[in-house]
Amino acid sequence: MSLICPKCGSTSLYRDDDRQNGTKAIACVTCGFRIYKELKRRMGGEEDGAVSGEDEAREEAQRYKRREVRICNCERCGKSFEAYTRAKYCLVCRKAMKLEYDREYNSKYHKRNLKRERKQ
Numbered sequence: 001m002s003l004i005c006p007k008c009g010s011t012s013l014y015r016d017d018d019r020q021n022g023t024k025a026i027a028c029v030t031c032g033f034r035i036y037k038e039l040k041r042r043m044g045g046e047e048d049g050a051v052s053g054e055d056e057a058r059e060e061a062q063r064y065k066r067r068e069v070r071i072c073n074c075e076r077c078g079k080s081f082e083a084y085t086r087a088k089y090c091l092v093c094r095k096a097m098k099l100e101y102d103r104e105y106n107s108k109y110h111k112r113n114l115k116r117e118r119k120q
Helices: 053-066 091-109 111-119
Strands: 013-017 024-028 034-036 070-073 080-083
Touching: none
Parallel strands: none
Antiparallel strands: 013 024, 024 034, 070 080
């Protein structure tokens, strides 16, 4: 029975002694991956802290909930609104400004307008 390297799939493995801590290892000739048979690996526990991605996501969600809400005044219309960021404009004004910008951009750079400019 021959062993297969879990990293590259090669069957060219040989027994080797680890020089750093003296444990027996099996090394791959092609990629250099080492398998330590004597070392027992363990899963992380509560004492290790947030190990999994779910725990990190849960902590991030808690941090997001703890953010403070600021009441800001819109620079365009003067209406007060709640913001988590450094927003200067309320949602209604931001939508209106985006529409104005899109109209201006399309009037300059839309294909049909570029064709008109080339013909002139």
